[in-house]
Amino acid sequence: MTLPSVISRVSEIQQQLQLLGVRQTSSADTSSLFAQALDEAGAAASTGASGGGSSASGQEVVDIAKKYLGVPYVWGGTNPKTGLDCSGLVQVVYKQLGYDLPRLAGDQVHAGRPVASLADAKPGDLLGFGGEPMKHVGIYIGNNQMIHAPRPGKSVEISSVYEKPTAIGRILPDETAAA
Numbered sequence: 380m381t382l383p384s385v386i387s388r389v390s391e392i393q394q395q396l397q398l399l400g401v402r403q404t405s406s407a408d409t410s411s412l413f414a415q416a417l418d419e420a421g422a423a424a425s426t427g428a429s430g431g432g433s434s435a436s437g438q439e440v441v442d443i444a445k446k447y448l449g450v451p452y453v454w455g456g457t458n459p460k461t462g463l464d465c466s467g468l469v470q471v472v473y474k475q476l477g478y479d480l481p482r483l484a485g486d487q488v489h490a491g492r493p494v495a496s497l498a499d500a501k502p503g504d505l506l507g508f509g510g511e512p513m514k515h516v517g518i519y520i521g522n523n524q525m526i527h528a529p530r531p532g533k534s535v536e537i538s539s540v541y542e543k544p545t546a547i548g549r550i551l552p553d554e555t556a557a558a
Contacts, residue, residue, distance in 0.1 A: 435476040435551055437503030444472045444518050444526045447535045452528045457482075465516045468528045468535055469505060472518065478550055485513035491548030497523070497540060503551050506544040513545055 453462025459471060466484045473480050480487045488507035494500050500519045507513040517527030520537065528535045 435478075435503075437501050437551060439476060440472060440503035440518060440551070441520045441526070443475050444468065444520075444535075445537075447471070448526070448537070450528070450535045452531055452533050452535070454531065456528075463528045463535060465528045468526075469516050469518060473550060480550070483512070484509075484516035485511065485546075487516055488513060488546045488548040491550040494547035494549050497544060497547065500547050501549065503549075505548045505550065506540060507546040507548070508542060508544055510545055519547070 447459055447463065447468060450459050450468075451462045452464060453467075454464050455467070456462035456464045457467040457470060463471065466482060466487055469484075469487050470480050470482060480490055484507055488505045491505060494504055497506075497519075500506070502519060502521045504519040506517045506519050506525055508515040508517075515527070515529075517525035517540075519525050519540070523540050524537055525540050526535065526537050529538070
């Protein structure tokens with residue numbers, strides 16, 4: 380976890396707490412929470428790029444993602460029982476492999492190592508779309524196909540990569556490095 384992703388996550392949590400009507404903490408409390416988040420980020424960085432499952436393969440990512448085919452799209456959804464949005468799907472899939480990814484699509488893609496082009500993408504890589512900030516993320520499954528939660532009224536599906544991704548990120552370690 381990088382410092383910008385920690386800051387982004389703290390901001391997301393503060394916004395969610397405001398929506399729930401939770402009172403704002405004092406600056407001393409916030410500083411303490413921020414220090415704790417930085418410690419966790421440092422621990423995650425020392426255990427790997429995304430903090431987990433270094434033995435996972437791209438095919439495992441794809442197989443797990445396929446379990447969610449047909450789950451309805453729900454904006455902000457992170458629970459497969461009630462619905463997922465695009466970044467919720469990615470977060471749920473990678474969490475099962477021991478990776479704690481940020482909540483936002485662009486942060487998820489940038490949490491990994493950059494991949495130069497779709498021709499270099501491997502199953503399990505994250506495809507980000509829509510400029511900066513990214514508006515959509517999907518999981519590449521190979522052969523110009525991805526699995527994603529596209530939009531309201533649709534469900535998690537497999538589709539062709541419909542446009543050139545804004546960015547591609549690889550969360551998993553390279554197989555040669557893991558061997």
